[in-house]
Structure formats: structure tokens, C-alpha cells
Amino acid sequence: MFDYLIVGAGFAGSVLAERLAADAGKRVLVVDRRPHIAGNAYDHYDDSGILVHKYGPHIFHTNSSEVFDYLGRFTEWRAYEHRVLASVDGQLVPVPINLDTVNRLYGLRLSSSELEQFFAERAERVECVRTSEDVIVSRVGRELYTKFFRNYTRKQWGLDPSELDASVTARVPVRSNRDDRYFGDTYQAMPSRGYTRMFERMLAHPNIKVMLNADFREIVGEVGYRELIYTGPVDEYFDHRFGKLPYRSLRFRHETVDKPVFQRAPVVNYPNEHPYTRITEFKYLTGQDHGKTSVVYEYPCDDGDPYYPIPRPENAELYRRYKALADATPGVHFVGRLGTYRYYNMDQVVAQALTLYARLRG
Ligand SMILES: Cc1cc2nc3c(=O)[nH]c(=O)nc-3n(C[C@H](O)[C@H](O)[C@H](O)COP(=O)(O)OP(=O)(O)OC[C@H]3O[C@@H](n4cnc5c(N)ncnc54)[C@H](O)[C@@H]3O)c2cc1C
Numbered sequence: 242m243f244d245y246l247i248v249g250a251g252f253a254g255s256v257l258a259e260r261l262a263a264d265a266g267k268r269v270l271v272v273d274r275r276p277h278i279a280g281n282a283y284d285h286y287d288d289s290g291i292l293v294h295k296y297g298p299h300i301f302h303t304n305s306s307e308v309f310d311y312l313g314r315f316t317e318w319r320a321y322e323h324r325v326l327a328s329v330d331g332q333l334v335p336v337p338i339n340l341d342t343v344n345r346l347y348g349l350r351l352s353s354s355e356l357e358q359f360f361a362e363r364a365e366r367v368e369c370v371r372t373s374e375d376v377i378v379s380r381v382g383r384e385l386y387t388k389f390f391r392n393y394t395r396k397q398w399g400l401d402p403s404e405l406d407a408s409v410t411a412r413v414p415v416r417s418n419r420d421d422r423y424f425g426d427t428y429q430a431m432p433s434r435g436y437t438r439m440f441e442r443m444l445a446h447p448n449i450k451v452m453l454n455a456d457f458r459e460i461v462g463e464v465g466y467r468e469l470i471y472t473g474p475v476d477e478y479f480d481h482r483f484g485k486l487p488y489r490s491l492r493f494r495h496e497t498v499d500k501p502v503f504q505r506a507p508v509v510n511y512p513n514e515h516p517y518t519r520i521t522e523f524k525y526l527t528g529q530d531h532g533k534t535s536v537v538y539e540y541p542c543d544d545g546d547p548y549y550p551i552p553r554p555e556n557a558e559l560y561r562r563y564k565a566l567a568d569a570t571p572g573v574h575f576v577g578r579l580g581t582y583r584y585y586n587m588d589q590v591v592a593q594a595l596t597l598y599a600r601l602r603g
Pocket residue numbers: 248249250251252253254272273274275279280281282296297298299300301302455456457458472473474491548549576577578579585586587588590
């Protein structure tokens with residue numbers, strides 16, 4: 242008999258398993274239907290011996306010292322500040338948009354205050370900022386919006402920015418200085434031996450048993466447990482009773498090339514040309530030294546694994562109905578990005594799992 246059955250060996254499930262086993266002395270069974278631990282953060286060595294992220298680039302960043310220190314028990318860190326270039330008008334320029342982006346694109350030599358003036362002259366007046374389009378055109382005007390955001394968003398979401406919540410583009414800053422880091426967080430680092438190694442250390446406790454290639458539905462009748470922690474899709478748990486929660490998916494094309502460097506930055510975005518949105522070169526992220534290099538192309542699509550909850554009011558409403566059901570289901574705790582239908586970064590999921598643990602511990 243297990244104290245807890247945990248569905249999903251990603252960040253949400255693994256953090257809870259570790260805390261419940263190591264801190265509270267509980268007996269825990271973790272099941273995942275994939276053939277590996279670490280959920281979407283899973284990394285592995287490809288056929289050429291290069292460390293790659295199977296489900297697209299995962300860059301760790303957080304402002305929470307609690308989350309950073311907690312994960313630091315299971316990994317050493319490699320300092321890493323992420324940088325992205327975008328291919329626009331035949332040039333590679335920094336994103337988020339900053340002083341160098343505009344100066345290079347238009348052949349100007351503006352100062353920071355002149356750039357603010359540049360934006361202000363072009364910004365459109367929007368009475369009430371509701372959509373992703375409103376966020377950008379009211380900050381930098383329609384031309385930069387079109388070059389950097391409109392087509393990228395259409396590709397990424399299959400929807401025009403005017404049809405998406407403000408939250409999607411509000412995540413991306415616009416800077417008037419020369420800071421070209423993608424994130425502004427206090428802690429920016431990568432697990433020095435990779436994510437999977439970090440998860441292995443988290444789950445290596447005698448009170449934790451892990452079963453892979455095991456779907457919750459197939460094993461639920463066969464194991465004894467007191468409480469359930471569910472990090473899979475909440476609508477699936479309730480047999481899609483109110484309909485499916487919509488997700489956007491991605492197809493990944495991994496490639497290894499026979500030269501040491503492929504591109505000028507860890508990630509290059511393609512807002513306008515090509516069916517893919519971006520190319521990531523992993524060696525920048527991992528610091529690995531190798532004569533070849535591996536990259537991944539991302540093609541957004543509707544069908545496939547659920548990756549991005551689509552932030553529209555009607556979907557939030559549908560989720561509220563599932564949440565009401567979830568809240569009324571005793572002995573089952575829904576957590577993680579699929580369990581709560583929210584796009585969360587890794588650090589946010591760790592924080593959410595630690596909060597749930599504190600509640601369970603009472
Ligand atoms: C392309 C992409 C890039 C990202 N990049 C970043 C980044 O750079 N930085 C960042 O902080 N975050 C990033 N994220 C977000 C990050 O992936 C999530 O925050 C994190 O994976 C969430 O962990 P989780 O445990 O909630 O979910 P998951 O990692 O998805 O784990 C859930 C697990 O549950 C399993 N499962 C589901 N249903 C069942 C079932 N019925 N039976 C058994 N097992 C089941 C699944 O197989 C899965 O392994 C990115 C996400 C994507 C899609």
C-alpha cells in the first residue's frame with residue numbers, strides 16, 4: 242500500500258514525490274506513460290553524443306531563491322544567460338526588441354531616450370488593452386508589431402494576435418537600453434549535467450518507486466494508495482465530460498550537422514519566413530564541447546502532445562468548470578501545467594508543487 246500515487250514524473254510530480262518521501266517519510270509510487278522521467282524537461286544524449294532537449298529548449302530562470310536553492314540540492318548549476326536573435330528584413334537582430342534592434346533595422350544611431358520618443362511617435366492609442374495586438378501596437382506601433390509579432394503569433398498559435406489574450410505578448414518586454422538578455426530574472430542557470438540527471442537524483446529515494454510506460458488508467462485498479470496527485474490533463478481525468486480543453490502543440494525536427502557551430506545565437510526566431518518558428522542550437526545551452534552540433538526546429542500544430550493552453554476567455558471558462566469538479570473530488574490533488582490548465586515555467590511549477598506539499602504536510 243502506497244501513501245501517495247503520483248501521476249506524472251515531470252517537475253510537479255517529482256518535486257512532490259521527493260518532498261513526501263524524503264521530508265514526510267511517505268511511501269510514494271510515481272507513474273508516467275512516457276518511457277522516461279523529467280516530463281517535458283527530459284534531455285538525453287543523441288546518436289552523436291550531444292546533449293539535447295527532446296521537447297524543445299528548456300532554459301531555467303527564476304526570481305525565487307527558495308526554488309533555486311531547492312533544485313540546487315540535486316544539481317550543480319552552470320551560469321547561463323539566454324540570448325535570442327530574430328531574422329527580420331534579412332538581418333539577425335536581438336529580441337526582445339531593444340536599442341540595438343531598432344538602430345540596426347533602420348540604420349539609426351538613437352540614444353535610449355530618443356528610442357522612447359521613436360516608440361511614442363509610432364504607438365497607437367488603444368482605449369482598453371484587451372488583446373495581444375493591443376499590447377504591442379500601443380507600445381511600439383504597427384510596423385514593429387508586423388515585423389516581429391504578427392506572423393510569429395499567427396504561426397505559433399494558429400490565431401491572429403487580435404484574437405488572443407493580452408497575456409501572450411505581455412510576457413515579452415520591449416527595452417530602450419542595450420540589454421539583450423532574454424530573461425531578466427535574478428537566477429539564470431542550467432543544471433550542469435542536464436535535467437534528467439537532476440530528476441534521477443530527486444527520485445533516488447528508497448521510499449519512491451517509479452513506473453514508466455504506465456498509464457494511470459491501466460494501473461489504477463491494481464495498486465493500493467491513500468491519496469492521488471494528478472499532474473496529467475485535468476479534462477482527461479474527467480473523461481472530457483464538458484469537452485476538450487484546447488491546446489496548441491509542436492512538432493520537433495532534431496538534426497545534427499557536421500560542423501562545430503550552426504548559428505550565431507542559442508536561438509534564432511523566424512517570425513516571417515519558413516513554417517518553423519525558431520531554431521535552437523543546444524551546445525550554447527549546455528556548454529558541451531563537441532566537433533558536431535545538434536539543433537531543433539519547432540513547427541507549431543494543432544494535433545499532438547498538449548503543450549500550450551490557448552489563452553482565450555471561452556477556454557478559461559471551460560477550465561473553471563473542470564476546476565469546480567476537481568475541487569469537489571476528495572483525495573485527489575491536481576497540480577502542474579496540465580492539471581491546472583496554465584502555461585507555467587518550470588520554476589513556477591516547482592513553486593506550485595512546494596506550496597501543495599506545505600498544505601499536505603499541514
Ligand atoms: C516547447 C516548450 C519549451 C519550454 N521552455 C521552457 C523554458 O525555457 N523555461 C521554463 O521555465 N519552462 C519552459 N517550458 C515549460 C515547462 O515545460 C513546464 O513548466 C514543465 O514541464 C511543467 O512540468 P509539469 O510537471 O507540470 O508537466 P510535464 O513536464 O508535462 O509532466 C507531466 C507528465 O505527466 C505525464 N502524464 C500525463 N498524463 C498521464 C497519465 N494519464 N498517466 C501517466 N502519466 C501521465 C506526462 O507523460 C508527463 O511526463 C517549456 C514548455 C514547452 C512546451
